Structure formats: structure tokens, C-alpha cells
Amino acid sequence: MIDPLHTALARARIAFDAGDATAAFRTLEPFASQLPEDERLALAWSAQLIAVHGEAALSQEIARFAWHWGHHPDVMVNVCRAAVAWGATRPLDARAPDDDPVVQAAQALRRCLLDVRRVKEAAPLFLDLAVGLTAAGARWDDDALSAYEQALDLDPASAEGWSALGRHHLLRRRFDKALQAATHAGEIGSDPSATWVRGVAATALGDFEVAAAAWRALGHDVGRGDDGLPLLDLPTVEVVLSARLSRLDDGPAAGGEAALEVVWVKPHSPCHGRVVTPTVHALPADFDDRVLWDAAPLGFRPVQGREVPRFSALAVLGRGRAATHRFVGRQPRAGALAGLGDHLPPGCFVYVHDEQVMGGRDTEAVSGKVVAPRDMSRETLAAHLAAALPRVPGATLELSNPT
Numbered sequence: 001m002i003d004p005l006h007t008a009l010a011r012a013r014i015a016f017d018a019g020d021a022t023a024a025f026r027t028l029e030p031f032a033s034q035l036p037e038d039e040r041l042a043l044a045w046s047a048q049l050i051a052v053h054g055e056a057a058l059s060q061e062i063a064r065f066a067w068h069w070g071h072h073p074d075v076m077v078n079v080c081r082a083a084v085a086w087g088a089t090r091p092l093d094a095r096a097p098d099d100d101p102v103v104q105a106a107q108a109l110r111r112c113l114l115d116v117r118r119v120k121e122a123a124p125l126f127l128d129l130a131v132g133l134t135a136a137g138a139r140w141d142d143d144a145l146s147a148y149e150q151a152l153d154l155d156p157a158s159a160e161g162w163s164a165l166g167r168h169h170l171l172r173r174r175f176d177k178a179l180q181a182a183t184h185a186g187e188i189g190s191d192p193s194a195t196w197v198r199g200v201a202a203t204a205l206g207d208f209e210v211a212a213a214a215w216r217a218l219g220h221d222v223g224r225g226d227d228g229l230p231l232l233d234l235p236t237v238e239v240v241l242s243a244r245l246s247r248l249d250d251g252p253a254a255g256g257e258a259a260l261e262v263v264w265v266k267p268h269s270p271c272h273g274r275v276v277t278p279t280v281h282a283l284p285a286d287f288d289d290r291v292l293w294d295a296a297p298l299g300f301r302p303v304q305g306r307e308v309p310r311f312s313a314l315a316v317l318g319r320g321r322a323a324t325h326r327f328v329g330r331q332p333r334a335g336a337l338a339g340l341g342d343h344l345p346p347g348c349f350v351y352v353h354d355e356q357v358m359g360g361r362d363t364e365a366v367s368g369k370v371v372a373p374r375d376m377s378r379e380t381l382a383a384h385l386a387a388a389l390p391r392v393p394g395a396t397l398e399l400s401n402p403t
Contacts, residue, residue, distance in 0.1 A: 005031050009044050021051030036068040039075075046075045049082035058086055058101045066108040073112055073125050080109040080132040087135045089299050091260050092171060092312035093242035096137040103140075106132035110143065123155035127164060134168045144168060159189025166197040171294065173246060173314055175204040192218070196295045200271045203229055204248065204292050204315055215270060225268050227290065227318070234267040236276065238301065238310040239293050245284040247316040259283065262310065271295045272317060278324050278351045278369040285313070287351075287371050288320025322347065324369040325381060325399050331364050332394035340397070343388035347373040348381070350397070370399065 008027050016024035028045055035041050046065055052058045062079055069075040083105035087096070096103055109129050116122050130147035133140045148165045155161060166182035169175075179201035185194035199214030212230045215222045225231030243259045259281045267273035271293055278287040285291050293311035300307040327350075331337045341349035352368040372381045378399070385397055 005034065005038065005041060009040060012044060012048070016048055016051070021048060024048055024051075035064075039072070042069050042072065042075050043078070046078035046082070049079060050085050052082060053086065055086070055101060058083065059099070059104065062101055062105050062108065066104070070108055070112055073109075073116060073122075076105075076109045076112040077125060077128045080105045080128055084132055084135045088296070091240040091242065091298065092294065092314070093244045093260065100136070102132065103136045106136045106140070110147075118150065118154060120154050123151045123158060123161065126151035126154065127158070127161050130168070131164055134164075134171065138172060141172065157188055159185045159191040159194065161185075162188070163191040163194035163197060166194060166201070170197050170201055170314070175201045175315075179205065179207075179210070199269075200292065200295055200314070203269060203272050204317070211269070218270075220270060222269060227268070229272065229317075230269040232267075232269060234270070234273075235306065236264050236266050236308070237273075238262050238308055239265045239275075239291060239313050240298070240310065241275075241279065241283045241285050241291070241313050243281070243283055245291075245313055245316050247284050248318070265291060265293075274320060278353075278371060280353050285316045286320075286324050287369070288322040290317040290320065291315070292317050319374070321374055322371050323374045323376070324371050325378065326367070326369055327397050327399050328365075328367050329395065329397035331366060331392070331396075334364060336392050336395050337366060337368070337397060340385070340388050340392055340395070343391045344384050345372075345376075347371075348376075348384065370397075 008031060012024040012027040015027060025048060028041065031041055035045060042065070046069070049058065049061055052061060062083060065075060065079045083102045087102040106129065109132055113125055113129055116125060126147050130144050130151055133144035133147055148161070148168065152158065152161050152165065162181050162185035166178045166185060169178035169181060178197055182194040182197035182201060185191050186198065195214050195217050199211050199218070202211035202214060206228065208224060208228055208230065212222050215230055220232055222230035222232045239262070241261050241263055261279055261281050261283060263275050263279060264277045265273045266276050272290060275285055275287055275289050275291060279285070291313050292315045293313050295311070297309035297311055300309050329337055337350050338352055349371050350368065351371060352366050370381065370385065382399060385399070389395060389397060
């Protein structure tokens with residue numbers, strides 16, 4: 001006798017492998033009532049959750065599987081992997097509350113593994129738990145490190161495990177430990193992700209030779225920049241800056257709730273480069289500063305026919321040659337104040353953050369930053385601006401009080 005569910009599972013797998021998750025779920029939906037009892041359906045359905053992108057829908061699925069299949073390690077690993085994939089699109093320092101899907105899935109898997117026998121075959125389960133807890137956020141650090149320890153105690157020759165531990169340390173900005181773990185992963189096996197971790201961590205630590213070797217192993221023909229780090233020509237990317245970034249030349253930033261802001265960066269390597277847009281918020285990095293980012297993109301955005309990757313910043317490597325000064329002003333037309341740069345000394349320009357018509361009048365109230373060489377005093381810059389403003393009739397610009 002033909003088993004309808006068996007046929008549906010085969011059809012769903014074909015659709016899912018072809019990239020049509022909607023058709024795959026539609027194929028299994030008539031059998032949803034069997035989900036609490038049928039292991040085949042639970043395994044197939046949970047494996048497809050990686051295609052669920054909505055937070056509410058994913059949270060509902062996590063709760064359902066935790067209730068019916070919270071005792072089944074393979075099912076709960078699928079659920080945790082789906083949550084990690086969903087969370088991979090948000091910035092590193094974004095806050096994850098207790099009801100966050102990644103937190104819920106990781107904790108469900110943790111409970112599931114409490115009674116699992118500590119044998120080598122279980123090592124991948126604990127590794128998935130460790131990765132899930134890493135994705136859940138820094139407040140679960142102790143639990144994550146405990147899971148990595150269990151996974152590697154069970155299978156110390158796992159290159160994948162050591163590579164994942166290296167990435168955990170990288171995301172927590174412990175660059176020396178990240179480099180050690182990734183180097184060990186490369187010594188015991190072949191794992192491209194370990195090479196990425198080595199490249200990023202070595203760049204953070206200022207080790208040109210190790211970083212360059214990693215990028216060359218991944219096919220990048222890097223040279224050496226004037227900062228002593230790898231250098232190659234790449235198109236601009238987007239990087240998410242956070243108030244929690246540490247400045248490797250000045251010490252750590254203050255903690256607390258992190259402001260997040262996306263800026264444009266000109267890469268010097270696959271993981272570091274110079275900020276080319278002044279920031280709106282008060283952040284540890286600003287125009288021309290060198291920043292380091294995680295090499296795994298959060299996503300891509302189409303800009304002028306190019307898919308631009310967006311990354312999470314990990315640290316500020318050093319100050320640039322420019323300083324920024326906030327201003328408020330008015331201009332007779334959009335873009336007028338930006339034209340002041342033509343009448344300022346080299347290295348100076350005006351960057352407008354926003355332009356908003358006030359009261360229906362032609363005059364536009366704006367705010368932004370004036371960029372100038374770092375060794376130019378505020379008083380000298382103000383004098384240059386005062387001399388240039390008459391060249392743009394109807395425009396005003398006043399430097400804000402320094403903070």
C-alpha cells in the first residue's frame with residue numbers, strides 16, 4: 001500500500017532542495033495533525049524551518065516543536081539551526097530579549113541535551129548548542145563556552161568544532177583566543193571558515209604575515225598597506241557601527257544600550273577599511289577611522305546594479321587623519337551647503353545628514369558634520385567657514401558646541 005506521507009515527504013524534499021520552500025511546506029501541510037507523533041514528519045518539517053523568515057512565525061514553530069519534540073535531539077538541532085540562520089541577519093550588538101527566537105531555540109536545545117549520553121557521537125549536538133548560544137548573545141557566554149568544551153572534549157580532533165570556537169571568540173572580540181582556536185583547527189583539518197577567522201583575528205592583532213597568508217589561501221592577492229596590514233582594492237561596503245565597539249588604540253568603549261548605525265566603508269582587506277561617511281550618532285568610530293568587521297555578511301542590498309554586502313563591525317583599529325565637527329544650518333536649496341567644500345582648504349568638506357523643508361518655505365533646515373584635517377583647530381575651521389559662507393548666498397552654518 002502506498003504511504004501518502006512517504007510520497008509527500010519525497011515531494012517536499014525535492015521542492016525544498018530546488019529552493020521552493022513555500023511548495024515544500026504546502027506539500028506537508030495536509031499532514032500537520034500528525035506532526036506531534038510522526039518522527040519522519042517532525043524531522044522533515046523542522047529541517048525546512050531554516051526557510052522561515054518571519055519572527056512571529058518562527059517563534060510559533062519553535063514553541064510547537066519544543067512542546068511536542070523537546071526530547072528529540074535531531075529535531076531540536078534542526079530548530080536551533082533555523083533560529084541561528086534567522087538571527088544571522090541582525091547586527092552583532094543588537095539586543096536579543098528573552099523571547100527572541102534564537103534564545104528560545106538555544107535554550108530548548110540545551111534542555112533537550114541535559115540527559116544525552118556524553119559519547120563521541122553526541123559531539124555535533126553540543127556543537128550546535130554552542131553555536132546557538134553564541135548567536136543568542138553575549139549574556140549566554142558561560143553556557144556557550146561550556147557547550148564548546150563538551151563538544152571538544154567528546155571530539156578533540158574536530159576541525160569544525162575548533163573553528164566554531166574561534167568564531168565565538170572572534171564575535172566576543174577576544175582576538176588572541178580566536179586566532180589560537182582557528183590556528184589549531186587549521187592544523188588538524190581543512191575548514192575554510194577557520195581560515196576566515198585567522199584572517200580577521202590576525203588583522204585585529206596587527207599580524208600582517210598571518211593575515212596575509214589567510215587571505216591568500218582564500219584567493220585574495222593582498223599587498224601591504226601603510227598601516228602594516230593587508231591591502232587590496234575592493235568596492236565599498238556597508239558596515240554597522242555600534243556604541244559598544246572597542247578602540248584597539250584607546251581602550252574599550254562604554255557599555256550599556258548600543259546605538260547602531262550603518263556607514264559606508266572603503267575596504268583595505270576583506271575585513272577592515274576606512275569609514276567614508278561621517279556618523280550621525282556619537283560612536284567610537286567616525287569618518288576616516290579604520291574599522292574591523294566580521295567577514296560573514298549580514299545580508300546584501302542592491303545599489304546601482306551591485307549587490308552591496310553589509311557587515312557587523314568588531315573593533316576600531318585606529319584613528320584617521322580627519323576630525324568631524326557637528327553643525328546646524330539653513331540652505332536655500334538642497335545641496336547648497338555641501339557646495340561650501342569648493343571654497344574650503346584641502347581636506348575640508350561639508351556633509352549634510354538630513355534635509356527637511358521647514359514651514360513650507362524655500363529655506364531648508366539641515367544638520368550634519370564638517371570634516372577637516374585633525375590638526376586643524378576648531379577656531380581655524382570656523383574662520384574658514386565664515387569666509388566661505390558669503391559664496392553661498394542665503395546659507396547659514398553654525399558649528400555645534402563640542403561634546
